Amino acid sequence: MKKIHALILPFPAQGHVIPLMKLSNQLSEHGFKITFVNTEYNHDKVVASLPKESNSKENNIHLVSIPDGREPGANRRDFAKVFDSILSSMPSYLEVLIREINESSDDRITCVIADEHMGWAVRVAKKMKIPVAGFWTAAAGLRTVHLHLEQMIETGILNSDGLPTKQQMIHLSPEMPAMNTDHFAWNCTGDSIVQQSMFRYISSNARDIKDADWYLINSVYELEKSTYPLNPNLLPVGPLLATEQTRLRGNFLAEDSxxxxxxxxxxxxxxxxxxxxxxxxxxxxxxxxxxxxxxxxxxxxxxxxxxxxxxxxxxxxxxxxxxxxxxxxxxxxxxxxxxxxxxxxxxxxxxxxxxxxxxxxxxxxxxxxxxxxxxxxxxxxxxxxxxxxxxxxxxxxxxxxxxxxxxxxxxxxxxxxxxxxxxxxxxxxxxxKSVSEGGSSKINLSNFIESVKSK
CATH class of the missing domain: 3.40.50.2000 (Glycogen Phosphorylase B;)
Incomplete structure (x- = not known):
């Protein structure tokens, strides 16, 4: 059976790096080799926070980095510029990294697992003829919002810039919790420039991710049953948890144990x-x-x-x-x-x-x-x-x-x-139960692994 070498790419934020690192640890336990790609800025924080006995290559997981397109001292909380630089700069950096790995060893990248907030990576993987999975780090309920942006614009809930035409509570399905349109991610910033940049970024990712081969989510089917009919082919594999064998955790700050x-x-x-x-x-x-x-x-x-x-x-x-x-x-x-x-x-x-x-x-x-x-x-x-x-x-x-x-x-x-x-x-x-033998998440993860190996 061929060795699987997965490149894993999180969105550059702590809440995205941690679950993808947990997934990386699980996959490494199933024989995967992992190249985990942070931005240079976040890579330095992750390496600095590692326990003294750890290094940047543990459990068959290799930590590497690419630029995010921003200057070293730039403000990473200037979200409008962050979103724009990610879209304009990181696809080419990712492509270069994959080519360098594939040309320098026999251990070629055999699949990409990209945070769906980095949906543009699907385009890069497809261009390079590499199978690709999208990974959603939040609730399936939120993913449902992102997948239905066009419909919400068509029905007049949002205007073409993503702004609510009025503040209201909406149900995307009868069983889902009501959502306040003012709480949609891009509307939480209070800054019109950031709002527009973020909405463009989310819309672009939602389109790109449609071409992925698999879709994974850190959730439990039984917790969000009503959302899955609105999220075709989405495989819940959560809750993703660290084990005693987990050495790399992806923290930006050192844990005080x-x-x-x-x-x-x-x-x-x-x-x-x-x-x-x-x-x-x-x-x-x-x-x-x-x-x-x-x-x-x-x-x-x-x-x-x-x-x-x-x-x-x-x-x-x-x-x-x-x-x-x-x-x-x-x-x-x-x-x-x-x-x-x-x-x-x-x-x-x-x-x-x-x-x-x-x-x-x-x-x-x-x-x-x-x-x-x-x-x-x-x-x-x-x-x-x-x-x-x-x-x-x-x-x-x-x-x-x-x-x-x-x-x-x-x-x-x-x-x-x-x-x-x-x-x-x-x-x-x-x-x-979901992550135990015979549980829904355990079965989904096993099926994903087998499907990757058969590609």
Whole structure:
């Protein structure tokens, strides 16, 4: 049987790199050789965050990079320029990389697995006559939106620039959660230039991805049944989880694993775990309000406060806060989240509702307290609170702040809600079954691997 050498390309954001790295680890365990392609900017962050005993070539996974078309010191949060430079520069860089690999060894690239947010890579692979899979890193519900942009323009929900003709809640299928048109990804930016650039980018990818040979998603069929009729040939292979053998995790920040020994010292189901992903930013008022809310709950807590979480770094915490909570808290810059969520001391997960966090929380059976920040996170929040009923939503007051009173009330309600905990454990069982022998995701991944090998 021929050796499979897969080139894997994530969109250059933390929430996209991590699930594709998890997929890479699973494929490597099935004998795949992996070339994992980050942008140069992100490659440097991933390599810098690796544990000391690791290197950039582990488990038959080789980390490489290509330019993103931006200058080294350019602002990667200038999204309009990022989207435009990706489309204009990266296809040619990817083609050059594949040619160099194929000409320098007998180990030619035999398939490409491209993040669907890098749909242009399908064109590159097809040009080079390489089979290609699209991989969706978010909920199937969000993918449904992207696949139906033309129909939404034709029916007058959106204008030709992707702007809602009016703010409304829409159902793309009767069973799917209602979606607010103002929460579509490109409408969350508040900047018309970024909005137009992002909409062009999403539309272009949605067209390009239609030519892929396979479609994979980090989801569970049983969690989103109603979306699959609107997503032909989409194979859910989630939840994608790290294993004990996983050395490369794709983190942009080094994990602080010392928090696990701190968790060992806490009572069962007592700790509030808070993590808001890689892009959420709080202003000082909201950060203070959350800190005071945490203090007043009286519960032990583990809080991930990455360096860019607060827009003002000086005197970030309320006066005396850290000293007052020192005996029942741990604050880290990045955590081994899957291990944290699996720990018996965790009582609930306060989250921005990114899809990776959603999948990990569901897989570990942890009740959620939802603090959606932007874009697809509102859809994920709807799944958690309204469809699966495994969590509660935090609501802003008239001033746009989630108050300490709201936080305390919802934490106390969640911790005593036996129905939510029972539902969370039920969904954990569904997720575990899906990736076990005979489960839907396990079968889908096996079928994909066999199909790749037969190409």
């Amino acid at each position: 010392t928090c696990l020994s701190w968790l060992d010292q806490q009572p069962a189901r007592s700790v509030i775990y808070l993590a808001f992903g890689s892009t959420t930013i709080f202003d000082k008022n909201q950060f203070h309000e959350l800190a005071l809310g945490l203090e007043l709950t009286g519960q032990p807590f583990l809080w991930v406060v990455r360096p860019s979480l607060i827009d003002e770094q000086n005197d970030a915490y309320p006066d005396g806060f850290q000293a007052r909570v020192a005996n029942r808290s741990r604050i880290v810059s990045w955590a081994p989240q899957q291990k944290v969520l699996a720990h018996p001391s965790i009582a609930c997960f306060v989250t921005h509702c990114g899809w990776n966090s959603t999948m990990e929380g569901v897989a570990m059976g942890v009740p959620f307290l939802c603090w959606a920040y932007f874009c697809d996170q509102f859809l994920n929040q709807s799944y958690i609170c309204d469809v699966w009923k495994v969590g509660l939503q935090l609501n802003k007051n008239d001033g746009g702040i989630i108050s300490k009173e709201e936080f305390i009330t919802k934490v106390k309600t969640l911790l005593v809600d036996k129905m939510i905990r029972a539902r969370a454990l039920e969904f954990k069982e569904i997720s575990t």
